[in-house]
Amino acid sequence: MTMHIVIADDSSLSRKMVMKALPSTLKDVEITFARNGKEALDAYYSGKADVMFLDLTMPEMDGYTVLKSLKEIDANTIVIVISADIQPEAQQRVKALGAASFIGKPVTTDILRKRIHEIGLL
Structure with a gap:
C-alpha cells in the first residue's frame, strides 16, 4: 500500500533536504x-x-493554521513539524494542536529516522 507524504515548506531547498533525509527503508x-x-x-x-x-x-497559511484546521476536522494524518522556531512555546503549541513530533531545522537523516521510528512509521 502506498504511503502518501506531503512535505510542506516555502523553501525549495528545505523541501529537498527533507526528501533526501527520508530513510531508504x-x-x-x-x-x-x-x-x-x-x-x-x-x-x-x-x-x-x-x-x-x-x-x-510559510506564506498564505502558516503551519499553526494547518494544524488547527486538521485538528478541527479530526484528520487522520500524522504531522511532523520541522521548523527553525525551536522555542519551547512553539513545540508545546504544535503538540497541543496534534503534531506527532517536532524536529528543529536543519533536519538530518538520523534525527528524521529516529522520529519516524518513535511514532511507528518504520
Whole structure:
C-alpha cells in the first residue's frame, strides 16, 4: 500500500533536504510538495497526506493554521513539524494542536529516522 507524504515548506531547498533525509527503508511512497499551508491542506483533501512534514512559517497559511484546521476536522494524518522556531512555546503549541513530533531545522537523516521510528512509521 502506498504511503502518501506531503512535505510542506516555502523553501525549495528545505523541501529537498527533507526528501533526501527520508530513510531508504520507507518503501512505496508518493511525495507531494507544498509551498504553503494552503497547498498542504489541498493535498490532504486530495487524499495525499498520510504523513505530513510541516514547516511553521510559510506564506498564505502558516503551519499553526494547518494544524488547527486538521485538528478541527479530526484528520487522520500524522504531522511532523520541522521548523527553525525551536522555542519551547512553539513545540508545546504544535503538540497541543496534534503534531506527532517536532524536529528543529536543519533536519538530518538520523534525527528524521529516529522520529519516524518513535511514532511507528518504520
